[in-house]
Amino acid sequence: MDIEIECPYCGELVTIFVDPSGGESQTYVEDCPACCRPWTIHAVEEEPGGFAVGVARQDE
Known part of the structure; x- marks a missing residue:
């Protein structure tokens, strides 16, 4: 499943993949x-x- 998020460092909108079979x-x-x-x-x-x-x- 692809999800668009904002990088907490540079603010760039990027797409990540969450594997539904991961739990x-x-x-x-x-x-x-x-x-x-x-x-x-x-x-x-x-x-x-x-x-x-x-x-x-x-770093948080």
Whole structure:
């Protein structure tokens, strides 16, 4: 599932992929494709196949 988010460092809108087979609650680290800084992504399934996604800076 592709989700558009805003990088918490550079503000660039980027698309990330959340794998529905990864479970109802997922936390992982991914680098921004624009500025290459790492984020912590937390995705929670709200409905089958629908995720709420939060992204935080690694330095927070």
